[in-house]
Amino acid sequence: MKIGLFVPCYVDALYPEVGVSTWRLLRSLGLDVDYPERQTCCGQPMGNAGFERLARPLARRFDQLFAPYDYVVAPSASCAAYVRCFHPDLLRGEACEAAGKTLDLVEFLHDVLHVTSLPVRFPHKVSVHNSCHGVRELGLSSPSERNVPRYNKIIDLLRLVKGIEVCEPERPDECCGFGGMFAVEEQAVSARMGLDKVRRHIATGAEYVTGPDSSCLMHMQGVAQKQGLDIKFIHVAEILTSGL
Amino acid sequence: MSTRHSRAAEAYLKDDAVASRHDQTFFAVRQKRDRMAAALPEWEDLREAASQIKKHTATHLADYLERFERNATRNGVSVHWAEDADEYNRIVADILAAHNVRKVVKSKSMLTEECHLNENLERQGITVVETDLGERILQMMKLAPSHIVMPALHVHREDIGACFRRLIPDFDEIARSYDRPHDDPNDPTFLTYVARMHLRQQFAEADAGMTGANFGIAETGDIVVCTNEGNADMSTSLPRLHIVSMGIEKLIPDYASMGVFQRFVARSGTGQETTVYTSHFRGPRPGGEMHIVLVDNGRSDILGDPEHWQTLKCMRCGACMNTCPVYRRSAGYSYTYFIPGPIGINLGMLRDCHLYHDNLSACSLCCSCDNVCPVKVDLSSQIYRWRQQLDDLGHASRMKRLMSKGMAALFNRPKLYTATLRFAPLINVLPSALVSNRLNPWTYGHTMLKFPRKSFHEQWKQLKNEEKK
Amino acid sequence: MSSREEILSRLRHNTRETFDMPDLAALTPITFADPVAEFIHKTTTTAGATLIEMQPTDRLDDLIRRAYPEARSVASNLPGVRTDVNPDTVAEAQELMHVDVGVVQGCIGVAENACIWIPQQTKEKAVCFAVQQLVILLPRDAIVSNMHQAYALIQTSTDYFSRYPFGTFISGPSKTADIESALVYGAQAARAVTVILTPP
Numbered sequence: 001m002k003i004g005l006f007v008p009c010y011v012d013a014l015y016p017e018v019g020v021s022t023w024r025l026l027r028s029l030g031l032d033v034d035y036p037e038r039q040t041c042c043g044q045p046m047g048n049a050g051f052e053r054l055a056r057p058l059a060r061r062f063d064q065l066f067a068p069y070d071y072v073v074a075p076s077a078s079c080a081a082y083v084r085c086f087h088p089d090l091l092r093g094e095a096c097e098a099a100g101k102t103l104d105l106v107e108f109l110h111d112v113l114h115v116t117s118l119p120v121r122f123p124h125k126v127s128v129h130n131s132c133h134g135v136r137e138l139g140l141s142s143p144s145e146r147n148v149p150r151y152n153k154i155i156d157l158l159r160l161v162k163g164i165e166v167c168e169p170e171r172p173d174e175c176c177g178f179g180g181m182f183a184v185e186e187q188a189v190s191a192r193m194g195l196d197k198v199r200r201h202i203a204t205g206a207e208y209v210t211g212p213d214s215s216c217l218m219h220m221q222g223v224a225q226k227q228g229l230d231i232k233f234i235h236v237a238e239i240l241t242s243g244l
Numbered sequence: 245m246s247t248r249h250s251r252a253a254e255a256y257l258k259d260d261a262v263a264s265r266h267d268q269t270f271f272a273v274r275q276k277r278d279r280m281a282a283a284l285p286e287w288e289d290l291r292e293a294a295s296q297i298k299k300h301t302a303t304h305l306a307d308y309l310e311r312f313e314r315n316a317t318r319n320g321v322s323v324h325w326a327e328d329a330d331e332y333n334r335i336v337a338d339i340l341a342a343h344n345v346r347k348v349v350k351s352k353s354m355l356t357e358e359c360h361l362n363e364n365l366e367r368q369g370i371t372v373v374e375t376d377l378g379e380r381i382l383q384m385m386k387l388a389p390s391h392i393v394m395p396a397l398h399v400h401r402e403d404i405g406a407c408f409r410r411l412i413p414d415f416d417e418i419a420r421s422y423d424r425p426h427d428d429p430n431d432p433t434f435l436t437y438v439a440r441m442h443l444r445q446q447f448a449e450a451d452a453g454m455t456g457a458n459f460g461i462a463e464t465g466d467i468v469v470c471t472n473e474g475n476a477d478m479s480t481s482l483p484r485l486h487i488v489s490m491g492i493e494k495l496i497p498d499y500a501s502m503g504v505f506q507r508f509v510a511r512s513g514t515g516q517e518t519t520v521y522t523s524h525f526r527g528p529r530p531g532g533e534m535h536i537v538l539v540d541n542g543r544s545d546i547l548g549d550p551e552h553w554q555t556l557k558c559m560r561c562g563a564c565m566n567t568c569p570v571y572r573r574s575a576g577y578s579y580t581y582f583i584p585g586p587i588g589i590n591l592g593m594l595r596d597c598h599l600y601h602d603n604l605s606a607c608s609l610c611c612s613c614d615n616v617c618p619v620k621v622d623l624s625s626q627i628y629r630w631r632q633q634l635d636d637l638g639h640a641s642r643m644k645r646l647m648s649k650g651m652a653a654l655f656n657r658p659k660l661y662t663a664t665l666r667f668a669p670l671i672n673v674l675p676s677a678l679v680s681n682r683l684n685p686w687t688y689g690h691t692m693l694k695f696p697r698k699s700f701h702e703q704w705k706q707l708k709n710e711e712k713k
Numbered sequence: 714m715s716s717r718e719e720i721l722s723r724l725r726h727n728t729r730e731t732f733d734m735p736d737l738a739a740l741t742p743i744t745f746a747d748p749v750a751e752f753i754h755k756t757t758t759t760a761g762a763t764l765i766e767m768q769p770t771d772r773l774d775d776l777i778r779r780a781y782p783e784a785r786s787v788a789s790n791l792p793g794v795r796t797d798v799n800p801d802t803v804a805e806a807q808e809l810m811h812v813d814v815g816v817v818q819g820c821i822g823v824a825e826n827a828c829i830w831i832p833q834q835t836k837e838k839a840v841c842f843a844v845q846q847l848v849i850l851l852p853r854d855a856i857v858s859n860m861h862q863a864y865a866l867i868q869t870s871t872d873y874f875s876r877y878p879f880g881t882f883i884s885g886p887s888k889t890a891d892i893e894s895a896l897v898y899g900a901q902a903a904r905a906v907t908v909i910l911t912p913p
Contacts, residue, residue: 009655012700013665014693019700023707035704040655046648048609050631050640054652061656132610144278145567145615147287171271175569179608181644184685185245186605188254189573191689192263193608196573222690269894286742296735303731306724319878325717377900378891394891401893432895440901447843447901448807474842474887474902481839482806492720499868500737503861506882507742507825517759517826518860518884521902527878530836540720548727 003033004069006062006102008079009041015214021237022075022105028244029113036065043090044082049181052090059083059090066098073108075237077134077212080104085137105237106140106212110153115160122242123163126234127201128154129211129220130173140212144173154212154236161239169200178219194223201231208232210239245643245685248602253574267572269397274566276515277616284511290504295620297501298557302547308462308495309538315465316536319527324537329359332539336361336454336487337368339535343485345370345451349443351469351476352376353456354392354560355489355539357582373446375475377439384411390576392583393513393562398575405430412442443475453479455525457490458559459505460536463498466526467536470509470519477523484532486525492538493556505559512618513561546594551629555590557619564613564623570606579603586613586623593630601639604630665699737861743825744858751824752856753910760827760885761898762906766853769912773850780907781814781846788844789816790835800835809837815844815903819883820872822856822908823863827884829908830863833877841881847903849883854913 003026007019026033042062043055062083066072074080080102087099109115130152134140141152158166177183177193184190198220201209209231211217217233224231246254257263281287301308313323326332340348348365350372356362362372362383374383378396382389385407389395396404409415418441419434426434455476459468467488469476480486496502510516528534547553565571565585576584581592581600589607592600604627613623634640654661672695686692714722745751756764765776774795777787788798788809794816800809809815817840819829829849831841841847857863863882867873873880889900898904 007700009661013668014695016696016698016700016703020703020707023704027711037701037704038658040658040661041651043655046652048628048631049644049648050604050634051645051648051652052632054648058652058655132608132612136611136615143612143615145281145612147281147284173612175608175610175612177569177608179610181245181647182605182608183689185247185641185644186250186253186570186608187685187688188250188257189570189606190608192257192573193569194689196267218693219690222686222693225691226689272894284743286740289740290742293735293737293740296732297737299732300734303728305728306721309721309724325715325720327716327719331716375901376891377889381891394894396891397894404892432892433897435892436889436897436900440899443901444810448810472888472890473900475900477838477842477881478901481837481842482810492724497734499864500861503859503864504737504740506860506864514890517755518828518882520760520884520886520888522828522882524874524880525878526874526880529838529879530877538720540716540723544720544723544727547724548729550729553729 001031001070003031004066004072005033005035006039006066006072006074006079007035008074008076011076011214014218015235018075018214018235018237021235021241022073024244025237025241026073029115034069039065042079042082044079045180047082047086048179056090059087060094062087063091063096063098066102067095070101071108071112072098072102073105074102075105075212075235076214077104077106077131077138077140078215081133081137104134104138104140104212106153106157107138109157115157118160118240120240120242120244121162122239124208125165125167125206126158126208126210126239127204127206128158128166128168129176129201129209129216130154131211131213131216132173132175134212135173141173157236157240161242164239167204167206169204171200176216176220178216183219191223194219195227198224198229198231202229206231208234210234210236212236245641247605248580249574249578249606252578256574256578263573266398266575270566270572273515277512277563277566280511280515280517290508291618291620294504294508294618295557297496297504298619299554301496302493302553302556305492305495305547308497309492312460312462312465312495315463319465321465321527322533322535324535326537326539326541328541332359332489332537332541333361333364335537337365339487340365340370340452343451345485347371347373347450348452348454349373349375349446349450349479349483350454351456351471351479352379353489354583355456355491357389359539359541373450375443375446375479377436377473380439380443381407388582390584391562391565392560401430401432401435404435408435408438412438418442447478447482450483452485452487453483454487454489455479457488457494458509459502460490460495461498461502462495464526466524468502468522468524470522472520474521477521480525484529486528486532486534488525488534488536490536490538491543492540493543508618509559509561512563512616542595552590552594552626554621555587555594555626557621558587559619561618563616563618567612567616569610569612570608574606579606586627587621590623590626590630597637601634601637604634662701665701668695669697671695740861742859742861745824748824748856748858749853752822752827755824755827756885756908761888762827762885762908764908764910766910767912776909777814777816777848780848784813784846786812787814787816788812788840791816791818791850800837800840803837806837806839806843809839809843812844814846814848815840816848816850817841819849819851820855821863821866822851823860824856825859828860828863828882829884830867830880830882832873832880838877838879841883842902844903846905848907848909850909850911852913853910
């Protein structure tokens with residue numbers, strides 16, 4: 001099984017440690033992982049802003065780079081969701097092979113590898129951030145709106161970590177207000193949503209907020225710092241490789 | 245980079261207490277709705293059935309309308325057809341004039357808001373009294389609805405009390421007849437009593453009652469109206485003339501379909517198992533008249549829109565507003581269309597894309613609305629698709645276009661992208677005044693981003709080499 | 714072309730693809746092992762009504778008086794109920810606004826939401842809404858689990874809509890929460906409702 005590692009642009013630029021953790025984690029599980037160096041962005045920021053035509057060449061490039069792999073794995077639920085849910089539409093009438101086999105790291109570990117143990121330890125209380133596209137596009141957890149059996153793949157994986165205490169905030173899957181350019185176009189609402197979310201995470205008594213999307217974590221971290229609120233942010237991949 | 249929505253929302257959020265209360269009020273309704281959904285094992289099957297019924301009806305609408313008209317006419321009802329708001333207003337005015345109507349009592353109808361019926365009638369000297377308590381409060385305060393189902397929840401009891409004292413002529417007399425102890429002069433139970441007595445006077449005096457329609461049933465010609473207060477029933481039990489205003493998309497085929505929708509309206513909208521009253525009107529009162537005005541006003545054009553026709557499935561339950569994190573934090577008046585929230589963003593664009601495009605910013609694409617919608621309108625996807633059209637419509641934000649183009653230019657050139665990443669950490673050492681200013685919208689709510697010394701791209705080779713050793 | 718023709722032809726022209734009606738018989742709506750118990754529970758909790766289980770030895774008038782001892786006037790056209798006002802013969806429906814208690818016959822009770830189907834059986838339907846308090850009689854054996862069953866019964870029956878073209882489901886007293894979400898009974902129609910379950 002050959003894995004193409006997709007480290008989305010903003011993770012590459014701002015959170016390289018998340019990429020490194022993902023690489024280490026996949027390698028520690030004995031997988032053949034490759035990182036196509038000419039990768040950049042999935043196109044989501046332009047698409048959500050209303051410029052899909054600018055995203056189309058990026059989707060095409062993505063497909064060319066990643067089509068040869070058995071799975072494409074990304075430590076970013078929102079980007080994986082954009083590839084899987086939106087690329088087929090962007091590339092209608094063209095080759096689109098990679099989209100269907102692109103997964104977020106959490107679902108890859110949970111659904112494909114069926115990981116049941118991890119030799120890692122993280123003796124801290126963490127509050128899980130169920131990011132919107134992870135929940136409602138990829139199905140990483142059951143959306144709170146729906147009458148479906150309750151599950152949460154992120155929590156399933158975190159429970160494999162020794163010493164960890166896992167909790168969820170009130171309103172466990174309400175949006176944190178990032179939304180790409182939404183955060184700058186609707187800056188007041190976005191900041192308010194972020195603040196509300198951070199406060200709910202803090203109210204759990206957790207030391208860390210963790211989730212599968214660095215974008216949400218980035219947004220909440222910026223809001224928390226601006227407001228002088230004390231809580232740390234860490235990507236799920238980093239916890240799953242803690243001490244590895 | 246801002247829109248009329250984002251600026252209004254920013255102003256709204258300045259009052260922290262008001263904004264928090266608004267958010268909590270409507271999230272509480274969302275939670276009640278969740279409990280309703282959880283209590284019915286068949287909930288998701290019902291949503292699918294409701295969606296399919298609406299799709300079926302919308303794509304056979306002409307046949308069903310003819311059938312509905314036949315049955316309603318056989319039941320002794322006069323059926324009228326209005327192409328647009330003007331024709332609708334004219335038809336209603338003519339019916340009222342033919343009966344010398346001076347005062348109309350009216351239950352809640354979004355269609356009449358859409359067509360500005362009240363203003364039109366009042367210009368002709370007809371008194372229109374809204375009878376839904378929330379709508380009546382707004383009418384007296386000269387405010388617009390802030391929500392389609394709970395239109396006045398943003399108004400505070402003190403303001404309602406003051407308004408009643410000022411505008412209800414026999415307020416003191418009514419207050420004296422109230423027999424329950426209350427310390428708060430603006431106690432909601434007391435104010436509701438005052439409104440009850442005031443409105444009962446209106447029902448008794450009115451010459452005509454107007455209602456909307458939650459559903460029209462093609463098979464029988466029934467009009468179904470759901471209320472909690474019973475005001476639609478009061479409006480139609482006392483005056484002899486009943487005029488129904490119905491958007492043509494409110495039609496459903498039969499009683500079997502009605503079973504599905506009756507179970508949904510209240511559960512989705514307000515988190516109740518049912519509205520208190522679900523009334524079926526199949527003809528005029530003895531000695532009275534019943535008229536139904538079927539209104540198109542753009543709906544038949546929406547049917548032809550391949551991307552947005554499914555908005556015709558909407559039954560105006562308001563669930564998408566209650567769950568929308570942006571609506572809850574910006575409230576109804578921040579939107580430029582009279583229907584706010586996810587469905588309002590879409591309906592506004594369908595009404596006039598040049599007038600109402602500002603609302604498109606009011607969505608973080610969290611997709612929660614898609615999951616609460618009882619008829620599965622793909623609200624967030626539709627907002628996403630509208631955004632794709634903004635540039636061609638000439639309404640794209642210049643800043644967003646610039647940013648998107650800049651990003652695309654970078655991402656399409658891997659070498660340039662890699663080089664840029666190498667120099668990105670330089671931003672960290674720039675004076676903060678240069679990056680944290682009003683030209684950088686990110687720093688409005690956030691601290692500035694810190695770039696790491698080395699991107700993943702740069703660390704990658706190192707990782708490979710480590711492994712080789 | 715008339716507006717009617719314009720609208721119909723535009724609808725036909727704009728229909729791009731047609732969809733079939735789903736098979737609603739395939740739905741498996743919630744049912745209750747004891748619908749009567751569930752109906753009583755819902756009526757007295759969420760619907761906010763009072764419920765009396767009538768015994769064969771009870772007299773209806775006594776039960777009505779016990780429910781509303783201060784009532785000065787009763788409106789009904791039901792046999793066996795002592796009334797002061799007859800909604801079949803009042804000159805104006807408005808007269809019913811000043812009546813303390815209306816008594817009407819319910820035909821179907823729905824356990825899932827405490828709705829009671831009341832087809833209009835009096836000349837003035839105001840007896841269901843305009844009176845201050847409402848008493849609804851409902852045969853114990855007329856209770857079903859859910860709305861699908863209720864609508865199936867209404868659709869197949871010839872008893873309803875034949876005399877008067879109106880019927881309504883009522884679930885408890887008139888309610889509003891329009892002022893700051895505070896739930897208040899008695900917004901506009903009946904301020905209180907008593908359901909009397911009559912023996913089969």
